Amino acid sequence: MLRTAGAVVAGVSLAGCPDDDPEPEPEPEPDTPEGRVDEFLTEHEANLYDGTVDDLTGEEELTIDVGAGDDGLAYDPAAARIDVGTTIVWEWTGQGGAHNVYSNPGTDDTDFDFRSGDPVDEEGHTWSYTFEEEGVSNYYCEAHRAVGHLGALIVE
Numbered sequence: 718m719l720r721t722a723g724a725v726v727a728g729v730s731l732a733g734c735p736d737d738d739p740e741p742e743p744e745p746e747p748d749t750p751e752g753r754v755d756e757f758l759t760e761h762e763a764n765l766y767d768g769t770v771d772d773l774t775g776e777e778e779l780t781i782d783v784g785a786g787d788d789g790l791a792y793d794p795a796a797a798r799i800d801v802g803t804t805i806v807w808e809w810t811g812q813g814g815a816h817n818v819y820s821n822p823g824t825d826d827t828d829f830d831f832r833s834g835d836p837v838d839e840e841g842h843t844w845s846y847t848f849e850e851e852g853v854s855n856y857y858c859e860a861h862r863a864v865g866h867l868g869a870l871i872v873e
Contacts, residue, residue, distance in 0.1 A: 790813045796871075799848065801850060813866075814861070848870070
């Protein structure tokens with residue numbers, strides 16, 4: 718009787734451990750565009766970043782919300798892949814206070830240098846930038862960088 722009970726317990730223990738679990742996605746290599754984006758957004762705990770880069774290639778113009786998320790302290794999408802020649806229009810939602818869009822010039826994590834100007838809190842305000850070269854654009858809201866208001870683009 719004990720032998721049978723032991724076999725049943727062992728069977729139950731193994732039943733909860735499927736042997737065909739999918740392998741987790743490998744982390745991007747740091748020296749790739751994906752790795753640079755992931756490192757920047759993960760290191761600074763970017764709001765709305767879930768480890769994926771939205772593929773938005775094929776469009777001439779795209780809009781990114783400024784002041785997205787439940788608290789208005791995010792860009793949406795947080796990370797995207799675009800084509801060279803794409804114009805990004807950042808559009809303010811009016812949530813989360815005054816925001817702006819600043820690249821990280823002079824650092825190893827961005828290839829672009831742009832600044833939208835002073836923070837703005839007006840819903841519907843827009844600012845745009847056309848990406849004319851390949852590279853990585855990591856950017857942030859100057860006023861809310863410390864609380865995760867960051868975004869990134871891979872331009873190819």
